[in-house]
Amino acid sequence: xxxxxxxxxxxxxxxxxxxxxxxxxxxxxxxxxxxxxxxxxxxxxxxxxxxxxxxxxxxxxxxxxxxxxxxxxxxxxxxxxxxxxxxxxxxxxxxxxxxxxxxxxxxxxxxxxxxxxxxxxxxxxxxxxxxxxxxx
Amino acid sequence: xxxxxxxxxxxxxxxxxxxxxxxxxxxxxxxxxxxxxxxxxxxxxxxxxxxxxxxxxxxxxxxxxxxxxxxxxxxxxxxxxxxxxxxxxxxxxxxxxxxxxxxxxxxxxxxxxxxxxxxxxxxxxxxxxxxxxxxx
DNA sequence: ATATTACCCATGGAATTACTAGGTAAATAC
DNA sequence: GTATTTACCTAGTAATTCCATGGGTAATAT
Numbered sequence: 582x583x584x585x586x587x588x589x590x591x592x593x594x595x596x597x598x599x600x601x602x603x604x605x606x607x608x609x610x611x612x613x614x615x616x617x618x619x620x621x622x623x624x625x626x627x628x629x630x631x632x633x634x635x636x637x638x639x640x641x642x643x644x645x646x647x648x649x650x651x652x653x654x655x656x657x658x659x660x661x662x663x664x665x666x667x668x669x670x671x672x673x674x675x676x677x678x679x680x681x682x683x684x685x686x687x688x689x690x691x692x693x694x695x696x697x698x699x700x701x702x703x704x705x706x707x708x709x710x711x712x713x714x715x716x717x
Numbered sequence: 718x719x720x721x722x723x724x725x726x727x728x729x730x731x732x733x734x735x736x737x738x739x740x741x742x743x744x745x746x747x748x749x750x751x752x753x754x755x756x757x758x759x760x761x762x763x764x765x766x767x768x769x770x771x772x773x774x775x776x777x778x779x780x781x782x783x784x785x786x787x788x789x790x791x792x793x794x795x796x797x798x799x800x801x802x803x804x805x806x807x808x809x810x811x812x813x814x815x816x817x818x819x820x821x822x823x824x825x826x827x828x829x830x831x832x833x834x835x836x837x838x839x840x841x842x843x844x845x846x847x848x849x850x851x852x853x
Numbered sequence: 854a855t856a857t858t859a860c861c862c863a864t865g866g867a868a869t870t871a872c873t874a875g876g877t878a879a880a881t882a883c
Numbered sequence: 884g885t886a887t888t889t890a891c892c893t894a895g896t897a898a899t900t901c902c903a904t905g906g907g908t909a910a911t912a913t
Contacts, residue, residue, distance in 0.1 A: 776879040867901085
């Protein structure tokens with residue numbers, strides 16, 4: 582499993598915002614109910630997205646979240662890397678991984694690196710706007 | 718993380734057997750020491766490989782394990798799928814996954830399916846023999 | 854002031870992963 | 884036929900990660 586609930590929720594929510602447009606702020610509560618996601622859990626995800634500048638957030642009545650760019654400006658890769666903390670297929674190539682003692686002679690490393698690159702290219706080549714179109 | 722320690726150990730061990738050739742049986746103990754893997758943990762992995770017919774195993778002195786085909790007859794995909802129990806990138810597309818209630822309207826499902834196919838093709842396109850060549 | 858919203862910090866339960874322990878069965882060596 | 888060497892089997896445990904909850908504080912609007 583390379584993408585957990587957290588990343589999948591983040592994607593769903595971003596798609597949801599993309600569908601709603603950038604006119605209004607939408608409160609977390611509304612999104613959580615519409616998507617059937619625990620409000621509290623979603624909170625932690627929204628905060629990450631907001632702090633990273635993926636969303637605008639305003640407090641108080643009439644507040645909530647909204648996108649601050651057009652859907653085609655968000656790659657799926659950027660959303661997943663942010664919420665999952667990376668997309669490496671194996672721990673060997675993950676960021677901050679302890680250097681493997683077999684790095685020098687590891688037969689598999691070049692393969693893992695090619696895989697990581699392939700996955701990264703895949704997700705960077707898809708945007709929120711593409712996902713919106715999927716089900717037309 | 719799509720491939721855990723288990724799958725990576727399995728690969729390393731299979732590479733190791735491929736390097737040693739098919740003349741002799743090699744006892745688990747020797748492989749575990751050579752690779753620096755816990756003997757007991759490796760045992761559980763070897764049993765899976767053996768039961769699936771990836772290796773021949775014989776008991777007693779002079780016994781151990783050995784490959785029963787040429788290295789190019791083993792795809793990396795077959796080894797990983799066996800030891801990891803599948804290679805799905807998300808739980809939504811994993812074997813035996815509970816049908817998602819949003820299957821009908823999920824914007825992301827086609828993407829996950831394309832990703833799974835890409836990963837599967839990647840691993841099925843590489844064999845043990847290819848890994849042996851990596852470091853020449 | 855009050856209501857509504859986002860933000861922050863800590864905690865708990867469940868599931869998975871990685872590894873350990875202790876035995877049984879099969880084959881060979883003497 | 885006993886001892887040794889090997890694979891095989893079942894169970895348990897420790898550590899980690901994942902998913903979610905609880906209880907507050909800060910900012911904005913009416």
